[in-house]
Amino acid sequence: MMRKRDLFRHGAALLTTCLGLLAGAAHAAYPEQPVRLVVGFPPGGGGDLYGRTLASALGKHLGQTMIVDNKAGAGGNIAAETVARARPDGYTLILAMSGNLGSAPAIRPSLPYKVPEDFVPIAQLVETPFGLMVGSNSKIKTVQEYVAAAKGGKLTYASTGTGGAAQIVMEMVKQQAGLDILHIPYKGSGPALNDLYGGLVDSFFAPYTPLMGQIVGGKLRLLAVSTAKRVAAMPNVPTLKESGIDVVMTQWYGLAAPAGTPKDVVDTLSRAVKAALQDPELIKVYRADGAQESTLAGDAFRSFIVKDIANYKRAVERGNLKAE
Known part of the structure; x- marks a missing residue:
């Protein structure tokens, strides 16, 4: 006859096995x-469009509805904090x-979350270039004329907020x-x-893709883009790099989950x-x-994020920039 101690051990092992099987089945x-x-972002913006397009396509392959939850504010930091604190179940x-x-x-x-520690980067989805723009009534028609005007006297540029990605990338342009x-x-961008x-x-620096209507319509003049190569749809617009300003940065969007999300769930999402x-x-x-879809996934996407932060941090330190 099985002793009580052996019976307890046998029952505990059986329970552990069952729980493991149940967890595996759940995943x-x-x-x-x-x-x-x-x-x-609030509904209707470029980032929201990317998110809703992803949700629609991803839902088909997951076999479930993807619900878009807009949590605008603080440059997207409220959304990031929400997900960093969420249950890591996918x-x-x-x-x-x-x-x-x-x-x-x-x-x-002093962000209330850490990057990349609080997230599991799943995949980069799309990259969109920054653009250096002037109004159609500006006398400046090329990057070279812009640089000459800046060196000849004070120029101003607008961005959509202090401490945002666009301001920091423009700081790189200024430094270079x-x-x-x-x-x-x-x-x-409206004001x-x-x-x-x-x-x-005098000028505006921002991701230009949401402003293509104004560019094509002649209200904005796009002087240069921040990609490594010229954009195929606008072959006459040079890159900053070929114009003598060695800055290659993009506004990117990707998919991430809270840290601790099970590997099999992450693998399902990746597929x-x-x-x-x-x-x-x-x-x-x-x-x-x-804009261009990306192929970075998993560890490669994580490494990209770490490098991206380092690039921004160098510009912040050199320019002695402060957030609002």
Whole structure:
């Protein structure tokens, strides 16, 4: 007859085995309910469009509804904090971006989350270039004329906020070209563009893809883009690098989960993202106006984020920049 101690050990081992099988079954069945994608933008913006396009395509391959949860504010940092504190079960994900997982950690040491420690980077999705722009009524028509004007006297440039990715990248431009250009921060591109058109500010630096309507319509003049190569859709627009300003940076968007998310869940999401990135509708949206889908995933995406933070941090330190 089995002694009580042996019976207890046998029962405990059986219980552990059953729990393991149940956990494995739960993970294997992922996802069993709708998945929330937290987006750090209000509805209707470029980032929101990328997030909703991803949610639609990803939901098809996961076999579950993807719910977009807009948590705008603080440059996407509220969304990042929400996901960093979420239960790591694969049912709360974030549309990560260069703002909340790149420039913010470089300029805001007191963030309530850590990058990349508090996240599992799953895949980079799309990159969109920054653009140096002037109004159509500006006398400046080339990067060379812009540099000459900056060296000949004070120029101003607008961005969508102090401490944001665009301001830090423009700081890189200033450092590389040896320019002294006064930064004028705005709360959004709308007010910045109004003052640009009105001649109250000389230039605007931001991701240009949401502004293609104004560029094509002749209200904005795009002087240069921040990609390594010229954008195929605009072959006449040079890169900053070929114009003598060695800056190659992009505004990127990706998918990440809270740290501690089980590997099999992450693997399921990775496979779904890979399949979603072949979706014709998603490719059409992501490639519109010069953006380009990415192939970085897993550890490669994590390494990219670490390098991106380091690039931003160097510009922050050299320019002695401070967040708002």
